[in-house]
Amino acid sequence: MELPVTADVVVIGGGIIGVSIAYHLSRMRAGRIILLERKHLAAGATGMSSGLVRMHYDNPIEATFAHRSFDTFRYFDELVGGECGFVRTGFVRIVKPHHLEPLKANVAMMREIGIETRLISSDELKEMAPYMVVDDFAIAAYEPESGYADPHLTTMSLAEAARRHRAQILQGVEVRGIDIAGARVRGVQTSRGFIATDTVVNAAGPWGAMVAAMAGLEIDLTLALHQATILETPPEIPTPHLTFIDRINGVYARPETGGLTLTGISGGEHNKVIKPVELDHYSETLMPAIQYQALERLCARIPRMETGRVRKGHVGVEGYSPDGHALLGLAPGIEGFYLAIGMSGHGFKEGPAIGQVMAELISNGRTDVVDIAPLRVTRFEEGQPYQGAHPYL
């Protein structure tokens, strides 16, 4: 396909965030929308995502994003068209004993938002999931309707829907420069030529700081590797089993299609930080020490998993902002340059709503989904990192 010479909006990055933005913009008839992906759709963090679709967060903005996105996953065919591979398993969040009060406060906050969640006693959980060890906590948070979805399939289906609304999605086109004149975006230089536009959205995920630098903007993103392991679910454990995040042991798990379980370490301490120069060349070989740690932690919660044979695993990269929350909104001092980066470990499940929020912001100058000012790009230099009222630090 020939490279278009003009666009109303150019979205950079074909992960869940860029594709969702392109989908919502095109649905809103926001003009000629062009998405540029340097490799192929879901080539970055999205393609490696574990795909947990839950709504439990310790802050109202992300809980709202996850809640608003949830219906998209649940009723994907009706709302978007096509499939996202959503599987309802139920979700349990276990917190450390000293986070019991924040847990109660956060469940109340989420219920206020409309999220279907409640506190559950360890006895109740044991009845529901006899395979789980529950003697190290009294209560947990439960979401009966949550589960997981297929990040690759979700991205492809959203892209297909965006195309139906006349967005152009171009793969194998790398953005190499952003033209700015008079503090205003004028276009993008790509590996296949120039596109004139006055609106550019940086949705380049972990590459987001590099793309921001093309516009002279310095963004602090820490890049970290996240490893997932897939094992056979032992026959004694019913499938699909519960999806859970267990912060006592520091592990998460969900069932995977085909009688499998996907697991990884939960919490920041396992992340292997890499440098931007390593971003395109990090080793995709599994790190045995991390894999062993993940399996050990999984078995602490579900001892029967000990007999599960490891099938495979993969390593992906995440881009963390200094407070672990997304950077959303206009870049300071550059008219027409928007950022939707720094999704950390949450971008997949929040992607549908973040796409809507960004599309509304670009088209209408505001969004009614939730006040995103606390996630503004300048918050760190203003000394105002974002956190909820009851964080699980």
Ligand SMILES: Cc1cc2nc3c(=O)[nH]c(=O)nc-3n(C[C@H](O)[C@H](O)[C@H](O)COP(=O)(O)OP(=O)(O)OC[C@H]3O[C@@H](n4cnc5c(N)ncnc54)[C@H](O)[C@@H]3O)c2cc1C
């Ligand atoms: C192992 C792992 C497990 C995870 N588990 C979960 C989970 O269970 N639930 C959840 O919600 N989140 C999870 N996450 C996080 C989630 O996957 C990310 O937050 C999300 O996918 C980020 O999406 P994105 O679109 O911002 O970035 P990406 O998916 O990385 O997309 C960015 C795209 O931009 C492209 N690009 C970069 N530079 C350029 C350029 N110059 N020109 C054109 N294109 C460019 C890249 O090729 C890439 O495709 C996980 C992440 C990993 C790695």
